[in-house]
Amino acid sequence: MESVSAASGSTAPKGPESLQxxxxxxxxxxxxxxxxxxxxxxxxxxxxxxxxxxxxxxxxxxxxxxxxxxxxxxxxxxxxxxxxxxxxxQDRVLVAMAAGHRLAASAGVEPSELRDELFLTSQQQFGGDMHRFLARRILPPGSALNATIIDLGPPKILDRVAQGAGVALISGSHEDHVGDGIVVRPVDAPGALxxxxxxxxxxxxxxxxxxxxxxxxxxxxxxxxxxx
Incomplete structure (x- = not known):
C-alpha cells in the first residue's frame, strides 16, 4: 500500500479499516x-x-x-x-489541443465539431477507461470518437497533442497539469458536467x-x- 506522498498503485490491500x-x-x-x-x-x-x-x-x-x-x-x-x-x-469534460488548432479560438466546442478529430488515448494508467467515460458524457448513445491508443503515459500523450498530432479528452481536474503549447476548451454538451x-x-x-x-x-x- 502506498502513502499519500508516494505514487499511486493499482492494487488495493485487504483489511482497510485496521486501526492505523x-x-x-x-x-x-x-x-x-x-x-x-x-x-x-x-x-x-x-x-x-x-x-x-x-x-x-x-x-x-x-x-x-x-x-x-x-x-x-x-x-x-x-x-x-x-x-x-x-x-x-462538479467536474467537466474538456478537449486539449495544440495552441494553433482550428478550434483553439472558440470559447467552447460542440460535439459535432469533434467528428473529424483524431483523439490520442493512453494505454497506461487506465487512459482508455478515462477516455471512454469522458466520451460517453458528451456523445449520443451509440456514437464514438475517432481514437487511437498509444503505449505512452498521459504526460507523453499531451506532448503529442502539443505537437499537433491529435487532440485528447481530459477532465477539469487535470487542467492545471497541462503544459505549454496546449489550450483546453469545454465541450458544450448536456452531460459534460x-x-x-x-x-x-x-x-x-x-x-x-x-x-x-x-x-x-x-x-x-x-x-x-x-x-x-
Missing part, C-alpha cells in the same frame, strides 16, 4: 490529483495513520468498496444503493475513516467553489 491504515480508491488521476492536498493535510493532522491511494478502473471501485478492499472510493457518479456518500465537486462523490459503507464508520469523512465534509464547499 486507510485504503482510498480513486478513478485514475481524476480524483487523486484533486484530493492530494486534502489527504496530505489529513495525514499531517493524524501522522500515525497510513493512507494508501490506489488508482483503479471506474467499474472496479464500488465492488472493491463493497468487498471490503477499500475504506473509501472517490469517483464520478450519483448515490449508490448500499453505500453512504457525499458530493465533493458531472459530479464526483466519496463513497463508504457503514452508516457510522469507525475511526480513522470517520475522521477522514469529516475532513472531506468540511472541505466539500471549497471543492465545489474550485470546480470548473
Amino acid at each position: 491504515s486507510l485504503a482510498v480508491g480513486c478513478f485514475a488521476s481524476i480524483c487523486r490529483d484533486r484530493l492530494a492536498d486534502e489527504l496530505l493535510l489529513f495525514s499531517r493532522r493524524c501522522p500515525d495513520i497510513d493512507i494508501g491511494v490506489h488508482e483503479m478502473p471506474r467499474g472496479a471501485l464500488l465492488p472493491a468498496l463493497r468487498g471490503g478492499d477499500l475504506s473509501l472510493a472517490v469517483l464520478p457518479g450519483g448515490p449508490e444503493p448500499g453505500t453512504q456518500s457525499i458530493g465533493l465537486w 458531472f459530479p464526483v462523490r466519496a463513497y463508504w459503507i457503514a452508516e457510522e464508520p469507525a475511526e480513522p475513516l470517520a475522521g477522514l469523512i469529516r475532513s472531506l465534509k468540511e472541505r466539500s464547499d471549497t471543492f465545489s467553489a474550485d470546480a470548473c
Whole structure:
C-alpha cells in the first residue's frame, strides 16, 4: 500500500479499516490529483495513520468498496444503493489541443465539431477507461470518437497533442497539469458536467475513516467553489 506522498498503485490491500491504515480508491488521476492536498493535510493532522491511494478502473471501485478492499472510493457518479456518500465537486469534460488548432479560438466546442478529430488515448494508467467515460458524457448513445491508443503515459500523450498530432479528452481536474503549447476548451454538451462523490459503507464508520469523512465534509464547499 502506498502513502499519500508516494505514487499511486493499482492494487488495493485487504483489511482497510485496521486501526492505523486507510485504503482510498480513486478513478485514475481524476480524483487523486484533486484530493492530494486534502489527504496530505489529513495525514499531517493524524501522522500515525497510513493512507494508501490506489488508482483503479471506474467499474472496479464500488465492488472493491463493497468487498471490503477499500475504506473509501472517490469517483464520478450519483448515490449508490448500499453505500453512504457525499458530493465533493462538479467536474467537466474538456478537449486539449495544440495552441494553433482550428478550434483553439472558440470559447467552447460542440460535439459535432469533434467528428473529424483524431483523439490520442493512453494505454497506461487506465487512459482508455478515462477516455471512454469522458466520451460517453458528451456523445449520443451509440456514437464514438475517432481514437487511437498509444503505449505512452498521459504526460507523453499531451506532448503529442502539443505537437499537433491529435487532440485528447481530459477532465477539469487535470487542467492545471497541462503544459505549454496546449489550450483546453469545454465541450458544450448536456452531460459534460458531472459530479464526483466519496463513497463508504457503514452508516457510522469507525475511526480513522470517520475522521477522514469529516475532513472531506468540511472541505466539500471549497471543492465545489474550485470546480470548473
